[in-house]
Amino acid sequence: MKKLISIILYFVLIVVTNVVKAQSLSIYNIYSFEKNKNDKIGFISLTDVYPWSQSADSLVIADQHLGGSKTKNDNYHQLSPKHRKQFLHRMKIEETDRIFIYNLSSNTLLTRKVKSTTVAAHLSVYADNTEISEYDYMIGFEIPEISLKNFGDYFFNTLVYVGKQNPFITGRIKQILWKKTEKTSFLPNKAMITFNQGALYESIINGLHYYAQDITKTDQTYARHLMIYDPKKNTILFDKTYTEDESAYLNPLNIGKKTNYTHAYQWTGTLFRNKPATIFGFLGHSFGCPHIEFISKSEPSIRLKCDNRH
Known part of the structure; x- marks a missing residue:
């Protein structure tokens, strides 16, 4: 009996551990960085x-x-083997990860081995000119630009993930293409009651009706x-009001016929394995x-780890 209980507890522990790992999905962004003149790379800040x-x-x-002033040589450098090992260890990233x-x-999905990828450091544009810490x-x-030619x-x-297994499901995320509609508008969030209802936009994707209404003043x-x-x-699946403030602003809506929108903002669809469908791209952030x-309603949002130091 004790052995059976031990076995059950063991499997419960595995399930709980896997659930915790699934919930702690760390997603990063990648941006273009010029480490030297005419030498650009993709940089994933961790x-x-x-x-x-x-x-x-x-x-x-x-x-x-x-400690010293900013210099050209300080702006970008590769971590030494010792510091690379320490950094990855503190991040709980293994050389065998991808x-x-x-x-x-x-x-497009690109996969690289951690062990064959450079770990580098560069100064933030907000670094102190006299006392660098x-x-x-x-x-x-550091991702070579040539590897990102289709990006x-x-x-x-x-989006970027570092780990042992690919969390992304490719081909099932779609741009939301909006069309202005004259349908009867719906009531805004009660917190926005002092504002006026503006233009209403609609998009129909996989049988679901998406509505986005401007709130104006x-x-x-x-x-x-x-x-x-x-x-x-006959169910409302999602209902939220996005509001501008000193740290966030409204992104433009993707309005028009479908084209190769490399800068499309709003997206929806299944993006992650074992996760519900996603919706994002309505707010930009200063x-x-x-x-x-x-x-x-039961799945918490994922904060993109963009290392915004503004």
Whole structure:
């Protein structure tokens, strides 16, 4: 009996562990960086979640790159083998892991081995000119630009995951193409009751009706109300108002016929394995990072780890 209980507990532990891992999905972005003149790369910054401390195993920037004024040589450098090992260990990334880079616009998935990818550091544009510290550096993976030739300018609409298994489902995410509609508008969020209802847009994808309505005040759009409706079940699946503030702004809607939108904003569909359908791209951020939301009341959103230091 004790042996049976032990076996059951063992399998419960495995299930719980897998659930925790599934819920802690870390998704990064990648951006174009010019490390030298006419030498551009894709850079995946990991320091958004790096556990900085003053302990010896946390410090991964060599002394010659600290303390002085900004110089050309300080702006970009490859981590030494010792510091690379420390950095990856603190990030819980193994050399046997892989880097999965998925571009939504071209539906292209690139896979690279961690062990064959350079870990580098470059100064944030907000670094102090006179006293450079560890925290002034953005540290991450260097991806050769030639590997990203199908990923568009500046690698817009590209998501990254680092781990043992690919979490992305390719080919099932779609741009939301909006058309202005004259249908009866729906009531805005109660918190927006002092605003006026503006233009209403509709998109029908896989039988679901997506509605986006501008919320205006003094002829300016301050917010946008999104609703997803399932006519078969007569159910509202998603209902949220996105509001501009000092840290966030409304992205333009994708309006028009379908083209090769390398800079399309709104997306929906199944993106991750064992996860509900997603909806995202309504807010841009001056401060902080965007979220990938799920069309599910029980699944929390995923904050994109973009290392925005503005």
